[in-house]
Amino acid sequence: MRAALRSEVRKLLSTRLWWVLLLAMAGYLAFIGATLGLALALGGDVEESGGAPVLGGVDAATTVYSLVSAIGYVFPLVVGSLAVTTEFRHHTITQTLLAEPRRGVLLAAKLLATVPVGLAYGVVGALAIVLGGAPALAIAGDGAFLTDGDVVQVLLLDVLVTVLWALLGAAFGLLVTQQVAAIVVILAFTQFVEPVARLALGAVDALAGVGAFLPGAAADALIGASFFGELGSADLLPRWAGALVLLAYIGTFATVGRLTTLRRDVA
Amino acid sequence: MIAAPSLGVDGLTKTFGPLRAVDDLTFEVRPGAVTGFLGPNGAGKTTTLRMLLGLATPTSGSTRVGDRPYAAHPQPARVVGAALEATGFHPGRTGLGHLQVYAPQVGADLDRCHELLDTVGLSAAAGRRVGQYSMGMRQRLGLATALLGDPPCLVLDEPTNGLDPEGIRWLRTLLRGFAAEGRTVLVSSHLLGEVQNTVDDVVVIVRGRLVHASSLADLAALAEPGAYVVSPTAGAVADLARRQGWPVRAHERGLVVDGVTADVVGTAAHRDGVELHELTPRGTDLEDVFLRLTATGHDLAGTPGGAR
Known part of the structure; x- marks a missing residue:
């Protein structure tokens, strides 16, 4: 198992993808952090915000800092899914299964190997959002609140949630091994389907509770502060339940992947 | 080892x-x-x-x-x-x-x-x-x-x-x-x-x-030797083959002797005074054997299933 894990970690680190996407995420989050930080800070001064939520103080800070998950989650998802789908795209899965024919062990190694990568993405993501958001909040708003307990908690949970997103990506990659399809589904779901679904479900009373079980909503629940949550959509689950929902997605995808993709013959 | x-x-x-x-x-x-x-x-x-x-x-x-x-x-x-x-x-x-x-x-x-x-x-x-x-x-x-x-x-x-x-x-x-x-x-x-x-x-x-x-x-x-023979007295070659028990078949201007190398045919013809104008090795080699195996899908050795 340790050998399989080392092999999987080396796979992730031996191509340029992981740091290219990491840099892209850092740049993107710093930019978003600065933009939203300024928007919230300046919007707070202007009273005529027309019904949109007006955030100030620590709330503004936690909302900005929680963007690592709300906006940045597509990066760990994609990296996680690519860890699996590249094996099928480039047919390295053959060599991989020759080295480790116990497919359950391979599955566990694949998932575990994404943890350190998810950690790196989480830490860098949190740093980037602070780098972009804190100066904006401090200069134009009520302050950066970097030593505030709630803010520190949000930043730590950012890291945890990012690890879970990377795991979810890897598990999803086992389900949809076709690389392009996996990326398209991830982008479509995270950037369009889920945000729309959350707003739509939130608007229907009977379905309001369902939206909380979508992965993005579960992640928001875990972090306990959310940009989309602040937009006034449905109630979030308790924090522990959010974590469980994410773990359930990971477990379900991994199990189905084990029973389908990893049961098949490999060319 | x-x-x-x-x-x-x-x-x-x-x-x-x-x-x-x-x-x-x-x-x-x-x-x-x-x-x-x-x-x-x-x-x-x-x-x-x-x-x-x-x-x-x-x-x-x-x-x-x-x-x-x-x-x-x-x-x-x-x-x-x-x-x-x-x-x-x-x-x-x-x-x-x-x-x-x-x-x-x-x-x-x-x-x-x-x-x-x-x-x-x-x-x-x-x-x-x-x-x-x-x-x-x-x-x-x-x-x-x-x-x-x-x-x-x-x-x-x-x-x-x-x-x-x-x-x-x-x-x-x-x-x-x-x-x-x-x-x-x-x-x-x-x-x-x-x-x-x-x-x-x-x-x-x-x-x-x-x-x-x-x-x-x-x-x-499994490869079989053979020889292509052209002689001005084709009948003499056929007689020679019959005496030796070699199978022959007509081919182009002469005869093909199956299962015998050209050397053996040449020696026998010389000994019996049969005049030869052409003597060419014409048998199957390993490649032919392989191609016949793969074309027919049957073992030439007649051992279906082959040796273990």
Whole structure:
């Protein structure tokens, strides 16, 4: 198992993808952090915000800092899914299964190997959002609140949630091994389907509770502060339940992947 | 000498829908020899190797590496080094990076990776991404990957593809060396000519079925000599053949004598004073035997199922 894990970690680190996407995420989050930080800070001064939520103080800070998950989650998802789908795209899965024919062990190694990568993405993501958001909040708003307990908690949970997103990506990659399809589904779901679904479900009373079980909503629940949550959509689950929902997605995808993709013959 | 396990396939069958890709196949690959696994494209060679290596599940039958299936070995890649045709490389990974990825499971260190790149002649390209490698370089890198764990058994699928003549000769020397050390070497090919000078034993399959398994020498013995004879007195040659009990048949301007070398015909004709204007060896060689095997799907030796 340790050998399989080392092999999987080396796979992730031996191509340029992981740091290219990491840099892209850092740049993107710093930019978003600065933009939203300024928007919230300046919007707070202007009273005529027309019904949109007006955030100030620590709330503004936690909302900005929680963007690592709300906006940045597509990066760990994609990296996680690519860890699996590249094996099928480039047919390295053959060599991989020759080295480790116990497919359950391979599955566990694949998932575990994404943890350190998810950690790196989480830490860098949190740093980037602070780098972009804190100066904006401090200069134009009520302050950066970097030593505030709630803010520190949000930043730590950012890291945890990012690890879970990377795991979810890897598990999803086992389900949809076709690389392009996996990326398209991830982008479509995270950037369009889920945000729309959350707003739509939130608007229907009977379905309001369902939206909380979508992965993005579960992640928001875990972090306990959310940009989309602040937009006034449905109630979030308790924090522990959010974590469980994410773990359930990971477990379900991994199990189905084990029973389908990893049961098949490999060319 | 290395004590290498033998490889075995017992009643192996694999069907894809109505297609029987591998059909009740049984053969044994012994240590200390290079065995050629031969058959035309689509004969089921790769499918057989995939099942031998635990990548595909047999419909029925079983495969063995030593006393158990490949996947039942604790560190299988240390027992069998394999390079399959379908195996790919991540184009963004360097040659050295590729070896390092698969090194942990066979307990190979960085020195071993460098040593192998040297063995297969890729040292200079170690830091280059595999996307820039030629077909032959990929073939060599695949071989290096197979050798990572210094395995006693080697299974190579069409290893000569993409190699230039010099590369084929290099591979032959390498494989002969492994067999001489006592290792078990199984090499598939659709061309007998490419492995003819490398293999000791041959296993020939056609449409998933075994048509011949023997030593290369026994396969060569199935080749039949013959001679094409042109004489101004054709009747005299026919009489000579009848006296000797040789079968003859008319061909072009003369006769073909089957089962006899041109030398023997020449000696006999000279002794009997028969005038010959042309005397040409015309028999079947090893290649013809192989082509007849693969074209008919039947063993010429009349041993269906072949030797174990």
